[in-house]
Amino acid sequence: MDVNEIRDDIIQQNGLQNTDEIYTFYYDETNNIRKLYLKDSGFNVNKADNFTLAGILHKGASADIDYSTLLNILNLQKSAHELKVKHIAKGGFLDMLKSDKILIILNWLIKNKLYIHYFNLNITYWSVIDIIDSIIGELHNPFYIVNHMSLKSDFYEIANSNSDVFLSILHKFNYPDIPKEKVHDFCLWLIEFTCIHSCKLSDFRANALENLVKKSLEIGELQFVSGFNGRTLIDSFMVFYLRNLYLFKNSIHIFDEEKSIQNEVQNFSLTENGIPIKNYEFVKSHNSEAVQLSDVIAGFLGKYFTYLKDVNDEQLVLDRAGLTSKQIKTLSALKHIIDVSNDVSRGFFNVVSSEGEQRRNIQFLHGVKL
Template sequence: MIDVDEIRNPQIQMFGLTGADTVYTFYHDETNNIRKLHVGEQGLNVPELKTFVLGGVVHEGPQRPLDLSSLRQVMRIQPSAHEIKLKHVAKGEFLDILKSSKLTAFLQWIADNDLMLHYHELDPLYWSVVDVIDSILPELGNSMLIEYHALLKSDFAEIVRHELPFVVDLFRRYDYPDIVPQNREPFLNELIDLVERNAGLLDEGMNAMMLKGVLQAGRSLDELAFIEGFSARKLIEDFSAFYRNRVAVFKNSKHIMDMETEIRDAFEDVQLSCNGEPFTNYLFSDSHSEAGIQLSDIAVGVIGKMHTYLSQTSAEEVDRERAALTGAALENAELLRDLIDNSNAANRAFLHHVASLHDIDKLDRFLRFADGRYA
């Protein structure tokens, strides 16, 4: 068993979260769950990495009825459709679905019915590679560098993304994250070369020098704690930990999750507890019978497409495409911005990103939050 306080307390302290004790009702669905991410002889087991999103809609207080009849009517959903899903709203990639008038109706309905958005966003590539920096930086005892921890990881991920085939082959050759001691220095030397030839990707020359310096310093360490002694070539084993985190952080709330058998089985294999007693503030339910899960399917589908688009698009192109929005696409971008902004204002713990600062900056650029920034 895992005690929920062992999961939640460090996160509350680390991120300065408030409002985690408030009672809410969360509905959860997911998108882009690749199950596992491994390095094989021919490369990654997944042909295209998209952003994983776990989230949906949430409201304050105990569970209340959610009547979707008015939403189905305004979205013109046929009676033969037993549930509403993203495919009933729009199809295509992020910029395509933004043009949908049905998406306008959906986002406005969410706002009008006192619902908020919540989500945990995870870039699987970022998550898989930043252990390199996390293995080195805390061991150096340099308080100035620690201040740039998130930026260093973001810069490293940016360079890795630019030369992903090379890095995947590097991971294969060195059995990352199971680097043996004798390979520590040659592994880091290849990463140093990678940074040197891609220094121009980073905004400031100092950024590349700082990143290179951290990797160089890693060669003198006795171990690289997070990339030695783990399963060779296995980058992500499953996503159940992110479900547990959401359930644990909001332990006084009710969590209604779409029935994902692998996640349900993982919860059964490693059960949660509180003060030594079984802890079950969650349940797995069928989307047919839970209107909140149907709403969450659409919400996470849109958010997942948005964050995947941002991770695959340059900041300059994001600026150009945002400036070109008109009509329904512009209205939907503004509605989505307002929903995210209001949710963040209601409770900062609703929204969590495991992603590059550069991609979060692109979120600011595209949605254009009123204060010019989003955390």
Template sequence: MDIDELRDAEIQLHGLTKADGVYTFYHDETNNIRKLYIDDGRLNVAELKVFVLGGIVHEGAPRPIEIQSLREAMRIQKTAPEIKLEHVAKGNFLDVLRSRKLTTFLRWLIDNGLMIHYHELDPFYWSVADIIDSIVPELGNPMLLQYHVLLKSDLVAVLRCELAATIQLFHDFGYPGLSPEGRRPFLDRLIEILERNSDVLRHFNAMMLKGVLQAGRALESLEFIEGYYPNLLIDEFSTFYQGRIAIFKNSTHIFDMEKVIHDRLLETPLTSQGKPVANFRFADSKAELGLQISDVIVGVLGKMHTYFTNTGHEDVAADREALAGTSLENAKLLSDLISASHAANVTFLHHVVSVHDIDKLDLFLRFPDGAHVA
């Protein structure tokens, strides 16, 4: 795989800047389900959680990271071979925010000039987005292209209202392997779900989404959801590793050892201008202190973004208003850390999720500039 082709396309599509900088990235992951598929009308996982690949990053070449002071401040037992999220906080996102050890951890990151980076992916959003991507570009309507991302997010919001019925619908039509004759009835069923749950959207949004789905019935094909392997929604996650390596090709990438990902990257060697890419390696977190720090921050981010996908806007607002003490302090520290990292390089943060969930992120963390750039 030529990373320059992938890199150039992403930079142009998203208007990325500072991708040529020299940094050292430590990467860990959370909520990697390996594959997402439908079996007998049900998903292969009991609960959908947001996948996060990320960790800490600093400018320049790799340098020593000293964490003994952090271990002592958090009173990590000497017998513990490494720092893990479980040593810092447990439970759901709101539980995690109550941890004084998390306060110590976040302050240590900021005081040591470390930034964070991460790619987050909502597997349900990723699975559903291809429906809109198969229709909108083919309609040739400039206005609809402006609402492209919103349309995907609105469809996700509607289908979350009837997740079981949606999964059964996908199963019935072998999604994303629709047959040509299944195109119209599949979209008809989607429209029925929309009509039953249109009140979760603004009236204009619901009507626009319905119009797009209706228009899709007249297309000669639905490019991204026809002819693929039936009921296989996500095949693997190595693509996201490749993306981070490619975009920051002048940087050093140190990944926590994940054998499946490691083997997949060996099967499809990365090249740049005809030469092997050698800016990444896999390591044992016990030996790489930066990976231990990344484990904690990625775990927190995974819980945070899963909370946003599973919680309604009004409940998020109520939870934010109820924050006090340590929870409020930790929310502010997270906001400061994400804001500083974003200010240093917008390419550090990448979201493949509903814009409605990004709105909840803004609502909860209350970024100083008033909005978080997705």
């Protein structure tokens, strides 16, 4: 794949700045379930937390950074052979906000002109929105095209409100490889399920979603839910590792060693004008303090994004109002480093999640109610 064939469109469509500059990215991950598929009782995993690929970065190909100073301040137990998020904070996101060591790390990163980056994926949202994309893609209706994010988010919300039933029926229809002869029955079920559960939405949004799914009966084929591996929703996270490789093609990308992903990435050909690009490497984390710090950042942000997925709007308001002064300081430091990183390049951040999660992020992190 030629990197410029895809990166140019992404940069232009999202107005991303400074993507041609040289940076050094460090990565780690959390909640990598490796595969997601449907069973008759739901997913193959007990809890579908958000997959997060995240870490730290700095400008240029090298930087003179004294990591030993930070490690001395953190005063880790001698049994800790390398820095891990479990040595820094435990519990859910709100508990992690109480950690002195999280605050120390965030302030140290800011002081040393280090930035953060992340990819946040709600795996359930990613797995079910192809149903809505299939309908919108065939209708070519300007209203549905303009409002596609709201429609997908509303559909995710009602699917998630009765996920056991929803996933069980998807399994029955062999989603995402629904046989052609069963598409009509699937659409009838889809309409019934949506109309029953759309009461959770405002009248306007409920009507918009109901009218959209009813139009599925006018479509001969649902493009994105047929012809794939039946009941397999995610068979690899490799595609998410590639994004920064082609978007920041001039940068250096250093990943924590992960054999399965490592082999897939190495077998995927990235080129520019026919010339192979190799702008990444996989390293053992105990040899890289920056990758160890990325483990902390990925673990911390993974808890945050899963919190945003699971919390309702009312509880979020109560949680934010009840933050202690220590929690507020840590949250402020997180907001600050995200803001300064965003000022360098909005491309450092990539999110695949519902409108509700993104709205709750703005409300919790920035204190702005939308």
